Amino acid sequence: MSAEGDILRFARGYRLQHDCVRTQWVIQAPEKAFVADPIAGEVLQLVDGQRSVGTIIDLLAEKFTAPRGVIAGDVLALVSDLTDRRVLVP
């Protein structure tokens, strides 16, 4: 389970990319591309190997004027799943 203090980046071989033709975010991965839903796209654009997960939550809560607790739940669930699958790494 990821924590707010974690600083994450995409593992080598994975990246977030905007698919201009289909107008959606995708995660490019070894031999496949996953569609990232619009919320995942917002979160993952902020994953840069420098910001902490907590900072990403702050930025999104501000951008969408949403309760921080709700955003935190969504962000932590997403980055925990992607860390388990080794798409994101510390």
Place this chain on the structure above:
Amino acid sequence: MTAQTPPPPMSLLAELTHRCPLQCPYCSNPVALDPRAGELTADIWKRVFDEAAALGVLQVHFSGGEPMARPDLPELVAHASSLGLYTNLITSGVLMDKAALDALVAAGLDHVQLSFQDIDPESAEHIGGMKGAQSRKLRAADLMMADGIPLTLNFVIHRANAGRVPAMLAYAERLGVARVEIAHTQYYGWGLRNRAALLPTRVQLETVTREVEAARARLGHRLAIDYVTPDYYADQPKPCMGGWGRRFVNISPVGRVLPCHAAETIPNVAFPDIRDASLADIWNYAPLFTMFRGTAWMPEPCAGCALKEVDWGGCRCQALALAGDASATDPICARSPRHRDIGLILDDLPAEVPPFVYRRYGSAR
């Protein structure tokens, strides 16, 4: 017009050459191999990548033959990479050294799939028909692990090596790769020609399946195992290529644009040439792509089947190879009137395994 065009392809398989130092008897290349003299130039490939990226392709798989037989490979990878395309190299590894790897990494290569014929060196080199290949592959794997480039190992499984899957998985685990493919041979082209030597027994297949499931349970996300079975033992056809002309486009060394790498067996249709038309025009309108796209072409029992948009009618090349008609129901399907032929093929597997017909330019006939 726009409303009627199909969704764009996700992936391009760029078969840069059919030349290869190995001679695997299940090679996915067609039995009639393209000669070096007709191979597309680097400039044409670059134009293809420009068009592919604009059309919506996300990933380019550099394949062959052995794509590293083309000295312009780093230049092609760099061009594709500059367009935002994910670049994957599908290689035997026998031509890999530190300088070549460094050049590919500098060009922006994202991932490598390294193929193995077996884990036992003597058997591996017998299957691949190349002495010294195994030590070169092991060295290539070590070089890539030292570099850190994401690496997937690909073991092709058949009757002669199915007993060593646990040793293959143990090697992948020891090496520390994130992914390994345990992929049974598919029976097209050279594989079809060598089917009697390659098709595993039902007991072999069931044993491998159990071993893979046990390894998955033990390893979890530490080692992802992609498992591909031979569909001769199935009752449901595979959704070949994710459906004809739906996700993948393949370009042969001489520029023929195909829905899959076996499609050159399809009779009575022109094979579009990338030198004569744009990739978008071919993908959207070429008869080779439209003839089996979607479900309108389907005969019964496919047309009325609830699974028709699950398996997309299975495999057209297999229908041609086994039923003699590319638009027939894939005989793998239990609903096919020809399904019993598959049982006869399995019953007739020889006790004495015949020798391989090696994939060579000269052994096509």
